[in-house]
Amino acid sequence: MIALPPTGLREQIASAETSSLEATESYLERIERFDGDIGAFITVDADSALEQARAADEALESGRSLGLLHGLPVALKDNIDTAGLRTTVGSSFFASRVPETDAEVASRLRQAGAVLLGKVTLHEFAYGATNANAHFGPCRNPWDLSRIPGGSSGGSGAAVAAGLCAAALGTDTGGSVRIPAALNGVSALRPSNGRVSIRGVFPITWTFDTVGPIAHAVADLAAFLDVLAGYDSDDPHSMNVPTDAYTQALNSGLDGLRIGVPRNFFFEDVDPDIVSLVRAAAAILAQGGAELDEIDLPGADTAVESATGMIRAEAFAIHHDRLTERAEGFGEDVRRRLQLGQSITGADYAEHRQHAREWCRTVARAFEQVDLILSPSTGTTAPPAGVEMIETTQRLVKLTYGWSLAGLPALSIPCGFSHDGLPVGLQLAAARFQETALIRAGAAYQRTTDWHLREPVLSSTKGTT
Numbered sequence: 391m392i393a394l395p396p397t398g399l400r401e402q403i404a405s406a407e408t409s410s411l412e413a414t415e416s417y418l419e420r421i422e423r424f425d426g427d428i429g430a431f432i433t434v435d436a437d438s439a440l441e442q443a444r445a446a447d448e449a450l451e452s453g454r455s456l457g458l459l460h461g462l463p464v465a466l467k468d469n470i471d472t473a474g475l476r477t478t479v480g481s482s483f484f485a486s487r488v489p490e491t492d493a494e495v496a497s498r499l500r501q502a503g504a505v506l507l508g509k510v511t512l513h514e515f516a517y518g519a520t521n522a523n524a525h526f527g528p529c530r531n532p533w534d535l536s537r538i539p540g541g542s543s544g545g546s547g548a549a550v551a552a553g554l555c556a557a558a559l560g561t562d563t564g565g566s567v568r569i570p571a572a573l574n575g576v577s578a579l580r581p582s583n584g585r586v587s588i589r590g591v592f593p594i595t596w597t598f599d600t601v602g603p604i605a606h607a608v609a610d611l612a613a614f615l616d617v618l619a620g621y622d623s624d625d626p627h628s629m630n631v632p633t634d635a636y637t638q639a640l641n642s643g644l645d646g647l648r649i650g651v652p653r654n655f656f657f658e659d660v661d662p663d664i665v666s667l668v669r670a671a672a673a674i675l676a677q678g679g680a681e682l683d684e685i686d687l688p689g690a691d692t693a694v695e696s697a698t699g700m701i702r703a704e705a706f707a708i709h710h711d712r713l714t715e716r717a718e719g720f721g722e723d724v725r726r727r728l729q730l731g732q733s734i735t736g737a738d739y740a741e742h743r744q745h746a747r748e749w750c751r752t753v754a755r756a757f758e759q760v761d762l763i764l765s766p767s768t769g770t771t772a773p774p775a776g777v778e779m780i781e782t783t784q785r786l787v788k789l790t791y792g793w794s795l796a797g798l799p800a801l802s803i804p805c806g807f808s809h810d811g812l813p814v815g816l817q818l819a820a821a822r823f824q825e826t827a828l829i830r831a832g833a834a835y836q837r838t839t840d841w842h843l844r845e846p847v848l849s850s851t852k853g854t855t
Contacts, residue, residue, distance in 0.1 A: 393416075396553070396607070397607040397610065397842070397843065400462050403450075403460060409443075410444075410446040410447050410505060411443040413461070413462075414443035414505055417507055417555055417556070420552070421508075424552055428548055428554075430510050430511060432480070432526050433509040435507065435508045435509075438506070439507045446503060447461065449503075455503070457501060457502035458503070459504040459614070464556055465508055465546065465557075465558040466496060466499075466508075467560045469516050469592040470561070470590065470591050471491065471496065471591070472496050473489055477509065478509075478526070480511060480523050481515055481525060481720075483712060493591050494590055494622050494624075495591070496590070501617075510545030512541065512546075514724045515720075516541075518727065519541040519782060519786045520540075520783070521539050521541040521544030522723070522775070524724070525721065528775060531548060531573060533575060533813060536774055537773065537775060537812070538772055538774070539551075540768075541570060543560025543566045546560035546567070546604045550604050556605070557605035559604070559614075560601070561591060561601050562600045563594040563598045563599050564697060564787045565786065565791065567580055568767050568790050568801075568817060569767065571815055572802050572804075572813065573772040573813060576605065576804065577605055577610075577803045577842055578604040578605075579603055579608075579615060579825070581618075581619065582629075582799045582822045582824075583822075584627055584797070585619050586619055586620075587601070587620075587622035588600065589628075595700070595704035596704055598797075601618065607836060607842050608832035608833045608835075609640055611829070612637045612639065612833070615636045615829075616636050619825075641833070644831060647679070647761050648761050649672070649676075649683070649761065649764050649831070650683050650684070651672060651685065652684075652685055652686070653684050653686050656690065657765070659769055660789075661769060661808070663809055664771070665766070667806035667814045667816075668766045668814070668816050671839075682764075683760055685756055687756060687763075687792075689749050693791065693792040695742075696795060697746075697795040699738055699739065700746070700795075703742075704731075705731055706734070723779040730780075746796075749792065750795075750796045750797075753798065757820075757821040761821075761824070763819045764818055765819075766814070767789065767790065767816065768786050771808045771813070790817070799819070799823070801829075802816065803815065803816050803832050803841075804841040805835075805839070806841055
């Protein structure tokens with residue numbers, strides 16, 4: 391098993407310094423050795439992955455590049471359809487479902503040359519942040535196996551952190567790539583609503599769902615966004631807006647970027663370790679050339695309440711028939727959370743929508759003054775396994791829901807460790823379709839820090855997934 395770097399593998403494979411086959415074999419060995427205790431993968435597609443890797447190496451030997459992700463071994467959250475490979479959505483309802491076609495994002499990854507190692511776990515139906523899946527078992531945090539990896543894309547975050555894949559796709563409705571990134575010490579990007587196709591992805595809501603990459607470095611997130619971003623005329627959520635060359639923005643630096651630091655809400659009821667580390671990260675950004683300004687964001691608490699209500703109502707509507715016909719098919723925690731949406735009336739939903747409009751106007755005014763808004767990604771580090779799901783989810787989404795409600799892009803990057811050795815995440819949000827500003831700031835921060843290069847120490851575990 392060769393040693394694989396947390397970053398730079400794309401370049402190593404493209405230059406033939408490392409073969410795709412070597413990298414794929416190494417990740418598969420690590421999955422076999424370590425994933426028995428972590429529980430990141432639901433399905434490992436080893437034979438197909440090795441075949442894809444050999445094809446990538448043969449193409450490179452003949453002088454052909456398959457794309458920006460040539461030969462890179464990746465994993466997909468198991469609510470993203472993959473042709474010929476089961477997609478369970480972490481549920482008993484779809485435990486044996488094998489889609490006939492790829493989701494648009496899976497298709498774009500294949501077209502860019504990525505090698506698919508398999509499908510990673512999630513909270514059932516992507517509707518919880520503990521990743522204690524009642525049907526496929528819990529996923530644990532590789533930094534401390536007694537703690538959760540966050541969710542709902544907990545398998546994606548844990549797999550990247552544990553070195554079981556080079557990168558992974560997750561989905562983010564209210565924080566589901568940003569939260570696992572923060573708790574597992576890796577980087578993740580939630581694109582603007584409509585930036586990346588969600589066709590072929592099982593919905594949590596119709597309003598907030600996005601697909602985003604998780605990797606160690608912002609440089610890899612930029613490459614994934616270059617591949618994934620773009621209009622999909624068959625997806626009614628997709629927006630026909632121009633995209634940028636995101637990887638070309640990696641070295642643009644911080645000069646001229648204005649970063650707002652909220653006076654209210656986003657640093658309240660947050661662990662002191664996290665506040666200290668995030669403010670230290672802000673100082674590093676300022677030293678690199680960014681301008682820091684304190685800002686007010688009135689209505690942030692109401693934004694969380696409105697996002698909560700809308701998500702609950704839409705999730706209940708999506709699962710109404712299943713709840714009516716076979717409620718026992720759900721895990722107890724997800725069933726209880728879904729049923730909370732039943733009490734939300736049309737009048738409640740309309741009021742939440744109005745609050746959302748007001749919040750969108752508030753943040754739009756803020757982005758007339760600044761380019762980015764800085765905050766912690768979560769108010770706490772990874773909670774212990776066994777915590778109550780609904781309460782824990784509400785705690786973890788408090789600082790991410792507002793940006794989801796406004797449909798904005800947001801980035802989570804590691805910025806240090808708490809006193810007990812757990813990762814802490816820094817969150818940056820930008821105006822809609824301004825992902826380039828996030829890439830600039832995140833890449834600049836990671837050029838002067840090494841938090842994203844830290845990896846947990848793992849020991850051999852109980853067996854294969």
